[in-house]
Amino acid sequence: MSASRHGSLIAGSVITGALVAVAVVSRLWTPGSPTRLAIADKLKAPLVHGLLGTDQLGRDVLSLLMVGAWNSLSIAVVAVALGAALGVALGLTAAARGGLVEALVMRAADVVFAVPPILSAMLLGAFLGTGPRTAVTAIATFMVPVFARLSVGAGRRVLARDFCLAARAAGKGQLAVTMQHVLPNIAPQIAVQVALQLGLAFLTEAGLSFLGFGLPPPAASWGRMLADAETYLGVAPWLAIAPGAAIALAVLGFNLIGDGLVDLLDPRER
Amino acid sequence: MTAPLLAVAGLTRDYPLPSPPWRRLVHRAVDGVSFEVAAGSIFGIVGESGAGKSTLVRLLMALDRPTAGTVRFAGEDLFGLAPHDLRALRRDFQMVFQDPFGSLDPRQRVGRIVAEPLSVTGVRLSRAARRDRVVEMLEDVGLGAEALDRYPHAFSGGQRQRIALARALITRPKLVIADEPVSALDLSVQAQVINLILDLSARHGVSFVVVSHDLEVIECVADRVGVMHRGRLVEEGETAALFAAPRHPYTRQLFAAAPRFAP
Numbered sequence: 050m051s052a053s054r055h056g057s058l059i060a061g062s063v064i065t066g067a068l069v070a071v072a073v074v075s076r077l078w079t080p081g082s083p084t085r086l087a088i089a090d091k092l093k094a095p096l097v098h099g100l101l102g103t104d105q106l107g108r109d110v111l112s113l114l115m116v117g118a119w120n121s122l123s124i125a126v127v128a129v130a131l132g133a134a135l136g137v138a139l140g141l142t143a144a145a146r147g148g149l150v151e152a153l154v155m156r157a158a159d160v161v162f163a164v165p166p167i168l169s170a171m172l173l174g175a176f177l178g179t180g181p182r183t184a185v186t187a188i189a190t191f192m193v194p195v196f197a198r199l200s201v202g203a204g205r206r207v208l209a210r211d212f213c214l215a216a217r218a219a220g221k222g223q224l225a226v227t228m229q230h231v232l233p234n235i236a237p238q239i240a241v242q243v244a245l246q247l248g249l250a251f252l253t254e255a256g257l258s259f260l261g262f263g264l265p266p267p268a269a270s271w272g273r274m275l276a277d278a279e280t281y282l283g284v285a286p287w288l289a290i291a292p293g294a295a296i297a298l299a300v301l302g303f304n305l306i307g308d309g310l311v312d313l314l315d316p317r318e319r
Numbered sequence: 320m321t322a323p324l325l326a327v328a329g330l331t332r333d334y335p336l337p338s339p340p341w342r343r344l345v346h347r348a349v350d351g352v353s354f355e356v357a358a359g360s361i362f363g364i365v366g367e368s369g370a371g372k373s374t375l376v377r378l379l380m381a382l383d384r385p386t387a388g389t390v391r392f393a394g395e396d397l398f399g400l401a402p403h404d405l406r407a408l409r410r411d412f413q414m415v416f417q418d419p420f421g422s423l424d425p426r427q428r429v430g431r432i433v434a435e436p437l438s439v440t441g442v443r444l445s446r447a448a449r450r451d452r453v454v455e456m457l458e459d460v461g462l463g464a465e466a467l468d469r470y471p472h473a474f475s476g477g478q479r480q481r482i483a484l485a486r487a488l489i490t491r492p493k494l495v496i497a498d499e500p501v502s503a504l505d506l507s508v509q510a511q512v513i514n515l516i517l518d519l520s521a522r523h524g525v526s527f528v529v530v531s532h533d534l535e536v537i538e539c540v541a542d543r544v545g546v547m548h549r550g551r552l553v554e555e556g557e558t559a560a561l562f563a564a565p566r567h568p569y570t571r572q573l574f575a576a577a578p579r580f581a582p
Contacts, residue, residue: 219439
């Protein structure tokens, strides 16, 4: 394994670790209140009032960012967990059954894949109203086909190997072979995809909030902070820079982990 | 004569080929194969690649269904059994694969790999009894208890094939079907594994069906030999007799083509 791959795994872990730490700390403590309005202190520059200044309503930007990290992270993690669980289950069923089942799962995946998540979130929002459930459902929906496709291909390759035939010869049923042999052998590939998809989920969540389909106010959200900052870009650019940089860093962190894991877990590289 | 342990009769397996709609084309991989294996004996099946050996093995293991014919194991028709009964019967016939690098799950420890047939065939054992049985089997094939917690990649090809044999024998089966058990191994290791098969067969009274393309391997291990050619069993007989005086033209051709070391 090359040193740079190792480096990207470490850098990614540091960034993501910091993000998780900030999100957890925000549950216990923030420098200011992310919801208390203080109009007298509005649009203060960084270091003049708080570390990152205040927004148009006088709220502490750092506190908003910290709470936003928790909100975005919980939506992204729940959405990816749901999408991965459902996608892998569907994909492995398709790989094990083959034939019509596989064709149906793959075509359904194509259809879901064709609808952009922003669009499905808008549709879902019309039925469910905006909120975390809409965001999670919309993001999870487009995660499912990604994991389904990955596990069909990888699962079929594992099923074709002799140890799966050996397990069947020993009397194991299809479910047992899938759970005990196929799943552990494709777990590394799933782990890589989870890391990459977490970054994508983060970005999508920010996009949904930016458009107003994410968490409703007053819940802090990086995407909406960015949307609000647009109006004040001339007088208070830090309002856009802070959440923008946070989103970029978070996505970068997950992608670096994914890239690093690819080679770390590739048995051919060992 | 007592009933044979394994009785194969008229076994045929067709694979559909891409066909025009007005007629159905098939590839007949196994064509009317019949033979019997007596309890405690080793039956060798020899043939060149593409002769249908692997398809035959899959049918004997009931991993695939035949187009026609029957496989009777200890009097039971494998393809007439209910799934539950077949599962229970699998305790008595196990398999060893050709490729010792592909047939052991790289993500499981040896202890679990060897114990796998125990857990699925309804043999109820306590944790400690199971472990003892695994260790006993590992020692039986020339490995030790230290192998238990290691992964397959820590072992050489020959050692892995020993692990595969331990796994196949752990349910104390009556028959083990070995598909090219030594052809992926170095020549020096081949002899060790062949001797191990002979030794295990003699000590435990296990029958083996050994499938190989290698005439010398078959001559070493088998009591009786069947020669396969294009899906058919063209000749069958006592190993010594068949090797001394092959009758079928294909068998003679096969013998003539094999490289021989001068005695």
